[in-house]
């Protein structure tokens with residue numbers, strides 16, 4: 001059977017910084033492409049969390065997803081990410097994620113903490129953000145783990161304290177033939193000789209100017225042949241959707257520190273001694289909108 005893998009959709013109606021298009025309209029076009037691709041390949045859609053950017057995205061976003069996903073011929077299996085949750089709580093009863101499940105009853109399956117047979121000898125197990133995935137699936141055959149856990153391609157950077165490398169995840173969840181993860185926004189695939197595979201889906205949305213070169217895609221996987229195909233989503237050129245002049249101006253001022261990223265790092269650092277300089281410089285390295293020279297100057301001045 002065919003599976004279409006995606007996640008980290010981060011649907012919202014407000015524009016991320018420097019985006020100047022109608023962002024929800026652009027996201028909707030991507031959702032429609034995903035539906036067309038899933039139907040073309042007769043695939044079941046797996047969503048590895050963070051469908052919504054926050055539980056407060058509003059009805060327009062919710063209604064857009066409901067009406068778009070209604071056109072899917074097959075089922076959707078999903079787990080919530082922290083962005084779908086209210087204050088990181090497992091109780092989804094006050095979230096658009098739950099409304100989506102109710103609106104698409106029988107079609108959209110929240111597989112958190114559960115498992116389901118989706119084809120002969122193919123089972124999917126789910127773990128939401130914050131829930132430890134089941135290490136011992138009770139079934140034989142092709143077991144799939146769908147989880148919202150941070151998995152990096154190689155060794156995780158120091159500030160992602162709870163992340164696993166793809167190899168670690170494949171070892172830890174060794175009773176799964178296929179592991180599908182969301183949370184870490186950079187997509188990657190690791191395939192072992194033993195015919196086991198990990199797919200970290202990657203985000204479909206370019207929501208920061210550091211992603212100008214990023215090509216959003218979805219991943220098609222056949223459970224029998226284990227063939228994998230990356231299918232690019234059509235997107236508008238970066239210069240049409242981003243206000244590059246404003247981004248450049250900010251870069252010159254050295255002011256585009258990613259505040260959300262910063263606060264996440266600080267939260268992760270609680271309990272340890274927080275080294276702001278290390279954190280800031282490390283973030284600057286991965287974000288080409290930060291003027292490192294200027295940042296160093298500011299840090300130097302702060303210390304003196």
Ligand SMILES: [Mn+2]
Pocket residue numbers: 008010050081083183184
């Ligand atoms: Mn995410």
